[in-house]
Amino acid sequence: MIRTGQQYRDSLRDGREVHINGERVADVTTHPMFKPLVDIRARIYDMQHDPATAGIMTYGQDGEISAIGNKLPLVQSDWWDKRRATDTVLETIGGVVTRVGDETVGEMWSLFDGQDLLNEVDPQFSVNIRNHIHQVVHHDPFHVSANTDPKGDRSKPPQEQDPDMLLHVVKETDAGIVVRGAKFETAAAYANQAFTKPTIANWGNAALSDYAVGFICDLGSPGLKFICRTGFAGRAPAEDYPLSNRFDEVDTLVIFDNVLIPWENVLFYRHTRAATFIRATLHRYSAFAYVQRNLKLADMMIGAALFNARQTGLDKQQAVQEKLAQLAVYREGINAHLTAAVALAERSPGGLLMPNQSLLYTGRVLACSQLHEMMHIARELCGGQICITPDAAAFRDPQSGPWLEKYYTINADWVADDRRKLLAFARDLLNSDYAGHRLTFQLFAQSPPFAHLAAVYRNFDWDGPLDMVRKSAGLSDKVMGKTGRPAGDGAITQYFRAAE
Template identity: 70%
Template sequence: MIRTGEQFRDSLRDGREIWINGERVEDPSTHPQIKPAVDARAYIYDMQHDTKTKAAMTYEENGEDFAIGLRLPFEQQDWQDKRDAVDLITHNLGGVVTRVGDETIGEMWSLWDGKDILNEIDPRFAENIERHIHQAIKFDPFHVSANTDPKGDRSKAPQDQDPDMLVHVVKETDAGIVIRGAKFETAAAYSNQAFLKPTIANWGDSELSDYALGCIVKMDAPGIKHICRSGFAGASGACPRANQQDYPLANKFDEIDTLMILDDVLVPWEDVLFYQHTKAASFIRATLHRYSAFPYVQRTLSYADLIIGAALWNVKQTGLEKQQAVQEKLSELAVWREGINAFLTAAIATAETSPNGLAMPNQSLLFSGRVHALTNLPKMMHLARELCGGQICVTPDANTFAAADTKPWMDKFYSINEKWVADDRRKLLALARDLLNSDYAGHRLTFQLFAQSPPFAQLAAVYRNFDWDGPLDFAHKAAGLSDRMK
């Protein structure tokens, strides 16, 4: 049941209510600021059918082909196959897209691991999550994750302010529950469904809360409004053609973030994964990223490769790669990159068995790798800026390189030799600028640091999963402490 890119585009033409820049969007697949992200996702769908890439992108079961990213992982090879597919996607696209579905389906696997908890509450909930996991595999939707609330005044309980600041249930019906509130979610406007879940445990000591909610929401459901931030595609410069040349990443890989308004949306009972019970909500918040962190950190590894490549080409074009100071900076980038690679590789090699029998990446290694990747990202981007030099912030636009009156001067001062001519240097500097210096680069840096929870929560995940007993026992023995200390 793997989809084609055109089938994905058709699925978005369902009358959903989308707003961007204050205007209603009739077709997200053709809107100039949303279309690039839709095209990237459609390209991934088409890779599942292309004879050159199908073997890496799909697996066969009972005579049918399914997406490798949605496959339930039962052994280490399953994770390696997923990793190979993501590498193929980023290299074929020529850039990094984060929200495409395989990095969010794992959040549902996490909830499935808690089926014993769900069964204590209501056996229907465990049945619902299992059915939705298999439906995702069968029907291959673009599945995202509705996570972050508008927040409001966090010094107050939800019920002590506008209650809609956090998504909650306002009514039960025979058909399902009616929910109200809002969520921020990247790619919601051009996805098919979202796993909606509570952001924080704001229910105090209560066992039940209308805010403790997890469910599947269809993006075209009545009552849903998608209010998007303005996109970066075509946002700089008067000439679209020049803009695409000057900002090659922003115009191809900007993933639009959405404030998803839920205005009395009916969620059928079969789409409710947990409701009211704070124990289930606490479980999913504590284990949310046990699988999804892996493809997410792998995207950061691809981003590291892009940073290293742009920096290295910039020093090679001017003949500086032999200088020791330059090699030291490149080595720092390489150590960061290889650290991410090592954490990912080790997390697979020492995979654990989850409560539901899935092959779960080693949690301590995976979450430590996430911290290593993201806390060092700002430093590594600045290091790459040093290697690229000041020309990434002073170079004129593509129109200047093409205009008859200015082209001779650009050719003269931007050509180094027969190998490095002005046009290639302009392309390289444009890539480095968009990767490191542009509005898109700043947005992506912030997104990378917080998209899988803020740094303190990432460190908390390490704290919960690190084996503290080993170091304690070692120090206990080395100091000769009595057994009373244990």
């Protein structure tokens, strides 16, 4: 049931229409701006077969072998296994990749939790959800997620402007629904399928809307067009920009030009409250994988900063140690939230085990809201040479090379070549176009910062602090009221039915 890297590459040669830099891409598996990430995803597939890593990357059940990242989380050990597998991948490839499949399949589990709700709209939808979760486990596709639309003028409802600014259904057929519009999807050009869901939209008072639709899209479907931003790979030599050339995940505007979505792939449709509910609970699992990536990014910043401080002996200074400690506090804060979210995991309405929601979402706010500050601290610790050091070609040049060898060699342990490599790594991690892109992407990869705080508000247990103050101040019981926190067994279904 687990694919090989070659099977994944072959699956992308389906005639899809991909454009980048004004050219039509003949084969995404060989194009220089896509190949690095295709190769990484292929390597992840091959790690599932490699005897050295198969035990970490896979699990066996009913005589079949499946990817641990796709496994439905039922017990606490499932989350420890997922975390260990992700760490193994990132450490093996030597960097951070965000959209490789394990982080978006969790959105399907959120739908699994909402089956009771969707059954009220159409019982077939919950059947479709269960079928697709089964297919992900048993067929191991590269599964991504489609979220943001172009949106157009946000002060207007979609019906009062070009209707294609938000993806919508244009007609129903016996075979399925036909959709038009566009979605921004990272990695779509080299993925197999995407969970396509509605953006945060102004529904008004409408109970039904053609814009409230969620489905699984086969990314080889006729009518799809992939228009990609320029990749970072290949813009400059890999020895000068080692991260840009290996880990750039190309973002794509996916055009849906009257694309047929078979009924068996439709997960919900038209019911605006269902769409709103799904949006509110979408990240209850997938946020874990995103925050874990920030933990690894913190490790990379600490390593780059500490090496730069140690090579010149600055790590002995108290001011430098304090800044390193700030990076460590950030790193361990993320680690603590991830660990506690699993240790205090909650049973979901659908019977799955979800990370403790309050701890997970507060950890996400910590990881994302402080990232830019931590990057700046790491820049300070690396020093100004990350922005002024000549490129590798200058070090090799017979005329300039000897001078650079002289001034970049510190001692017998830190010779010029190692120092140049470290500075190039730090520049690409913290200071390059790729570094700026990744910072922005990390802040908005799942949802914008205001939505992160809204998730905390919905999931924090407000009753605890209120009850403590009520008792301490001697207030009557009736002042407590209801906080409306939608958590605990059955609360989601109850919330939805109350809204109805």
